[in-house]
Amino acid sequence: MKIVADEGVDRAVVERLRSLGHAVLYIAEMTPGIPDGAVLDLANAEAALLLTSDKDFGEIVFRRRQVSSGVVLLRLAGLPSSHKADRVEEVFRRHGEKLAASFAVVSGAALRIRRAS
DSSP states (O other): OEEEEOTTSOHHHHHHHHHTTOEEEEHHHHOTTOOHHHHHHHHHHTTOEEEESOTHHHIIIIISOOOOSOEEEEEOTTSOHHHHHHHHHHHHHHHHHHHTTEEEEEESSOEEEEEOO
16 A cells, blocks of 8 residues: 655654555655645645644545545554554554545544545
8 A cells, every 4th residue: 555654653653564565655754844735735646545643634634625545643642653553553454445535543442434535
């Protein structure tokens, strides 16, 4: 799966997804500090899922009705990086096909997936 990881995503999560064979573009390695709109534009241009910990993307996708290839919002603050990577791996292994064109919220114990369109 092609993924754009926002710069707030832990490197351990990015590395885990890459080790699983996902093509991950990591904003922190490319152009840190770019605006949220530019991050979403990049994800859309790449037809990639956006992985972020920034709640602002909910507003961008739903309230402003901007098209997206899918957004996965990580609500895993306070967990060690390795636990975050484990949780994200679990979500992608079990529910990966459901994430495209959806807005998913991942917490330590729950996953909510809502169609973005």
